[in-house]
Amino acid sequence: MLNFRSDTCQTCDILQNLILAEIDPEEKKARLTEKDIHIRKSEVFYKKLKEVTILSKEDESIEVLCFDFQQNLPLPHVPAGDVFYKRQLWEYNFGIHSGKLGTSTFYMYDEQTAKKGSNEVISFLDHYINTYLPGSVSKLYIFSDNAFAQNKNQTLVKYLYTLVNVNKKISQIHHHYPEPGHSFLPCDRSFGLIEKNKRKKERIYLPSEWIKLVEQTSKKFKVVPVDQEMILNFSDHFKQLFKSAPKGPKKEKFAISTYRLMRYTKSYQFIECSVSLGFVISTNFFMNPKGDIIAFAMPNNKAYSKPLDINPKKIKDLRDLVRKYVPLNDQGYYNRMFENIMLNNAEDLNFGDENEDPDEGSVSDSSYV
Numbered sequence: 001m002l003n004f005r006s007d008t009c010q011t012c013d014i015l016q017n018l019i020l021a022e023i024d025p026e027e028k029k030a031r032l033t034e035k036d037i038h039i040r041k042s043e044v045f046y047k048k049l050k051e052v053t054i055l056s057k058e059d060e061s062i063e064v065l066c067f068d069f070q071q072n073l074p075l076p077h078v079p080a081g082d083v084f085y086k087r088q089l090w091e092y093n094f095g096i097h098s099g100k101l102g103t104s105t106f107y108m109y110d111e112q113t114a115k116k117g118s119n120e121v122i123s124f125l126d127h128y129i130n131t132y133l134p135g136s137v138s139k140l141y142i143f144s145d146n147a148f149a150q151n152k153n154q155t156l157v158k159y160l161y162t163l164v165n166v167n168k169k170i171s172q173i174h175h176h177y178p179e180p181g182h183s184f185l186p187c188d189r190s191f192g193l194i195e196k197n198k199r200k201k202e203r204i205y206l207p208s209e210w211i212k213l214v215e216q217t218s219k220k221f222k223v224v225p226v227d228q229e230m231i232l233n234f235s236d237h238f239k240q241l242f243k244s245a246p247k248g249p250k251k252e253k254f255a256i257s258t259y260r261l262m263r264y265t266k267s268y269q270f271i272e273c274s275v276s277l278g279f280v281i282s283t284n285f286f287m288n289p290k291g292d293i294i295a296f297a298m299p300n301n302k303a304y305s306k307p308l309d310i311n312p313k314k315i316k317d318l319r320d321l322v323r324k325y326v327p328l329n330d331q332g333y334y335n336r337m338f339e340n341i342m343l344n345n346a347e348d349l350n351f352g353d354e355n356e357d358p359d360e361g362s363v364s365d366s367s368y369v
Contacts, residue, residue, distance in 0.1 A: 011181055012161040044277045045143075045260075047201055052141045053099035060136040064099030066143045066185040069116055069150070077204040078325045079111065085312035086321055089337075091210050093194075095187040096128050099141075104190040105132060106214055109226035112206055112307045112337060114153045118155040119303045126159070126298065127224070135169060142175045143185055152177060152256060154245060158238040158287070161271055164264040165293045173264040176277060193217050199223075226241065228304045237299035240309040246285035254285055307340045316339060349361065 019031045049064070056062040060273075074088040107124040114120050133140075142160075144151040164173050173252040184287075197217045204210060211223045246254040254273075263272040274282040289296070315338065322334045 004346060011179075013308055034099040045176060048097075048176060048277055049143050054102040056141070060134070061138045062100070062144070063133060063137040063139075064141045065096055065125075065128070066099070066315060067094065067096045067121070067151075068093050068145060068185060068191075069185050070191040073198075073204075073210050074248070075110070075204070075207065075210075076199070076321055076326050077198075078200050080216045080325060083321065086317040087311065088321065089310075089314070089318055090336075091207050091209075093122050093191075093214070094120065095190055096124065097185070097187040098132075099186070100134070100137075101220075103220045103222065104218070105222045105224060107224050107230075108211055108214065112310060112340070113226060113228055114231045114304060115308065116147050119231055119234050120152050122159045122225075123231045123303075124157060124226075126163075126232075127230060128171075129155075129167075131165070136348050138146075138169055138171045139236050140170055140173045142173065144175070144177065145181055145185075146177050146257070148257070154254075154256065155235045155238055155255070157262065157271065158242055160262075160264050161287050162238070162241075162293065162296050162298070166268050166296055166298075168256070170178065172265045175262045177259075177260050189238075190218070190221070203325075205326050206333055223239075228302060230301045231303040233301045234299055235303075235338075237301065241290055243288040243290055247288055248283050248285055252283055303351075306344055307337070309344075312340060363365055 049066075052062065053064050056064045070093040072094060073091040074083075075091055076083075076088065091109045092109055092111065094116075095104050096107075097104045105128060107127075146152050161173065164170055181298050194214055194217050197213055201213060204213065207225075213224060215220055215223050250253070258275050259273045260277050261274045265272075268283040270286045272282045272284055287293075319338065320336065322331055326334065
């Protein structure tokens with residue numbers, strides 16, 4: 001049975017507090033109406049997700065993909081009190097859920113391999129489409145949250161526009177975004193199962209152990225270990241292929257943060273954007289490619305050429321944690337990482353780093369618009 005949670009968010013909580021505190025009957029009524037509209041909008045998203053998921057199981061030409069990053073997984077993962085005060089290495093896990101098959105595919109890597117930006121999201125999505133998408137699929141429905149750096153940016157828009165035009169099988173793509181705060185997706189349910197399994201495991205020292213844990217969580221889970229060869233530079237690639245940002249017929253600004261639905265159709269020179277999850281009111285935005293879009297290709301250039309920098313303060317904490325808690329036969333992974341950092345960033349390790357770790361966990365969806 002398909003059941004997608006209609007959860008509360010920061011907006012819901014703020015409005016509820018205002019309602020409880022309001023004395024004036026008219027103001028209270030206005031706040032109640034505002035909250036009701038907000039919740040109804042979120043329910044439209046879940047209703048559409050449920051509708052097309054059922055349809056995808058009956059129609060071989062339709063697929064529904066939901067994707068997101070799980071909350072970061074720590075290395076080493078040990079039941080020690082001082083770990084709470086130490087910076088750990090992050091293992092990242094990007095999940096793509098198939099509505100048609102009911103399966104989840106996870107792309108896993110550590111923070112020295114890649115970041116959590118648009119290049120990573122598009123590289124994984126492109127790999128999934130080329131590797132796992134059934135050949136019968138011509139209409140693709142995508143559901144994701146509103147995270148700008150990952151799922152709602154011009155690089156992804158240009159990728160999907162290019163994909164629908166150069167892919168011989170896909171003829172239409174619908175990308176749905178929820179009301180901010182109401183973004184519980186099927187991949188989040190998969191992440192929940194992983195978290196439940198994680199609580200049963202007291203100690204994890206290596207990325208390979210996280211991969212094994214995810215694979216053992218469900219028979220419907222598959223893991224793709226990620227290396228830097230997989231991460232392509234879509235951002236720079238598409239900057240060279242398009243003249244400018246998408247433009248409306250009356251020079252309307254492409255206000256990407258406001259859109260809840262974008263539709264890409266093969267052979268169209270524009271994409272359709274709507275601030276609601278229906279096309280009652282929509283605007284066509286011309287993509288302005290440099291040349292014939294059909295002749296476009298995906299990038300070959302890698303996004304990274306060497307292991308990524310890690311905060312020196314984190315390295316110091318990691319050395320301490322590894323020395324105390326990681327068995328000697330598992331320390332090779334960390335020692336190689338420390339050696340790479342010393343070779344590539346020797347000067348950085350000799351000075352204090354003014355910046356704190358920029359990614360100490362998942363960013364709340366309530367910060368998105």
